[in-house]
Amino acid sequence: MNVAAVDCRPRQGQIVRVLRGRDAGQFAVVISFEEPHFVFLADGDQRKFDHPKKKNVKHIQLINYVSEDVAEALRQHGRVTNAKLRYALNQYLLLSEQKGE
Template structure:
């Protein structure tokens, strides 16, 4: 596993066209790359491959989602969208 990121972790893009967008790590390729999804434009079927240098941890890991991804259980795009939406709403409230 990558030392910097974990499955189910919320991350924010800090470089590229999608700067400022939140994603969830759905797969770890190697030490330099992870695959992220937002459930909308980047769905679980075709996640976005991002360099870890271009991502910033948001300080939140969804434990239930992490277990589902680790065990290969079916995760829906709607679940990903809801988790991100709730996180962003909570961030704006603080």
């Protein structure tokens, strides 16, 4: 898992915070894109990989953290396990707690 350079476009495997809608305040992982304005998000718990949430990029906050495990699984196999999504989110949350964010 890596901290990514700041970029205005989301990347596969990137952690985001949902700003609008029913899931506001929750974290999720970018699974795929629908150009030019939408991303598909999953967290492996409420939103499984098989049923990701379609969100406008204006309604998410990009976090400067990309799970390389998730990104690599998506590149190689085109899918990722829900357990790996939950693990990536938990690793980010533990890291952010240690930093005191």
